[in-house]
Amino acid sequence: MHTFLYQLKLLLRDKTTIFWTMIFPLILATFFHLAFSQLNSNEAFEPAKLAVIEQKENQGLQTLLQELSQDNDDQLLDVQYVSLKEAQTLLLDEKIDGYVIVNDSLKLVFQDNGIAQTIIQSVIDSYLQTTHAMTSISQIDYQGFLSLVQEKINMDTNYFQSQNISSLDTTVVYFYTLIGMNCMYGGFFGLKISSLTEANLSRQGTRMNISPTSKWQMILTGTIAGFLCQYASMIILLLYLYFGLHVAFGNMLSYILLLTAIGTYVGITIGNLIGNIFRFHENIKTSILTASSLFLSFLSGMMIVDLKYIIQEYIPVLGYINPVNLITDALYALYYYPTFDRFYVNVIILLVMGLLLSVISILLSRRKKYDSL
């Protein structure tokens, strides 16, 4: 408890770290709000414009598309049935977001990447998965097929219904990346902890290493202290975003708290790792961490939202190893999707990433003697 309390005190009194973790995200959020508030008032969510070229009739798909094109608050698609030539012209003129050619299979064609294309892709992927599952089950299990049909009928009633949100807001992605970035800023605390516990990183660390208090205890108490500090700053940011700037989170508070807790943990482990790997001055390490966090946030769409979708389509693995993207995507999944599958995938990857980074940091910290100080 003694080491924990003092480590907590040390972290809370570190003005530089507190600025980056607590003040800077609030400033950035305010700038985002100022920049996007005008945009939001002019740009309500537009349903994705889809052209359908029916070379072969598909009753199931027709029903689904009709359901999703109903003119109400939750309208996801704006569908029109055209010829292939017309569709190509519409796409070139950017009057549609994409088109689907319906024959024995479904072929999607896009010109750009973005939220509209992601929605269309998700609808078609989901339709294909469902029909494939139905076909497979019906061949082997009649009762199972009936129950699946029943389940799908129920599901279709709220398919892609948004989570109590009156209208979808594309700019929330920017705020989500900000949350992701703030999680990475937990790295400042991780960095500080590694510096305070390793004899070759600071004189204070040298003093710690000659004391009878074990290194494990120092790292554990330090990590808990760092987590509490960063999570507190995260909650302040969330409160500011929700109550101050009215950013939509889809009434999923407990999930958001879980996600940001894991994200914060990953951030701290990244800072720990940077602290353990590099033998530069602490200021240089801080710069490395800041630059990495901003770069990961950039790749997640903080500056150009479409970059997220480009990476998702062309280099998906980059999205899966980018913790900021995982956090952004999980929040995005909570906001847009009625199921938690995508959210949980992101959370599990994040958790595995955090554990992996912890193991690497622990292995690096295991060296108890140094070659030089």
Next chain:
Amino acid sequence: MENVLEIKNLTKRYGQLVALNHFDLNVKQGEILGLLGPNGSGKSTCIHTILSLLHFDEGSICIFGKEMTPSAYDLKEKIGVVFQEVAVFEELNVYENIDYFCGLYIKDKKLRKQYNEEAIALVGLKDYQKFKPKQLSGGLLRRLNIACGIAHKPSLIFLDEPTVAVDPQSRHHILEGIKTLNHQGATIVYTSHYMEEVELICHRIVIMDKGKVIAQGTNDELKNMIQLGEKMTIIVEKEENQLIHELKKNQDIIHVEQQNNEIHIAYRTHDNNLEGLMKILTKENIRYHSLYTERPTLNDVFLELTGKELRD
């Protein structure tokens, strides 16, 4: 007296550079041992290696009869270290710094509070308890550094150049504090390149250079190891070649040197040199402004043993 620290054949290399070269050292209980050597002679490396912070290539280190390892927490409890560089937290005030480091050793709050207060009194920081380190002068900061290293009342204390860049008042305070700790029962290993400090407080002195022990003993023992017995300097009114000529006939004189109006004489012995010199001065009717004599210093010992100055 029992050895509290035994180092045998310790060798530590940094690539091609041999920092500690088959280094042997014994420290007896209750003594203040001075580890004297020029900058870069391996003193700090020696301390870091003893504390199990650094890998070493050969040799053994035993403290209180047990092998020292990174996880020898029972030994670490009895050791206090004051590093050459100040190792305190800028975010904590004087009292909190001492309390934090003391708390790594002493779990009992009441006892810790008493120890903290005693350490503060020892280094004379009572009026500065609420000060942050950046508000302290260099000397006061060094005192805080010492308090952080010794507050838990260790039996064996390593002080690695604790008076570097310290004002005379703080230096005096620090040296007195070290003597007090020793009187209270602590064994002390004191490294320095200030020979005057080592002469003043150490019971025994180990002189090291290039990672090797080149001589050890008490102050007098070390000075008796060398040819030089006494140094004399005469300030004369003008160049006195006849005096130089007469002095060179004396078999007890190692060398005579004239620099402008100063004549430096080095004697082999330290008995009756003044009497002989006075006779010559009277006989040759030589007028002089002043004359003074000196015992050899540790620098002379180092110079004679290594051919270079201690502060080179």
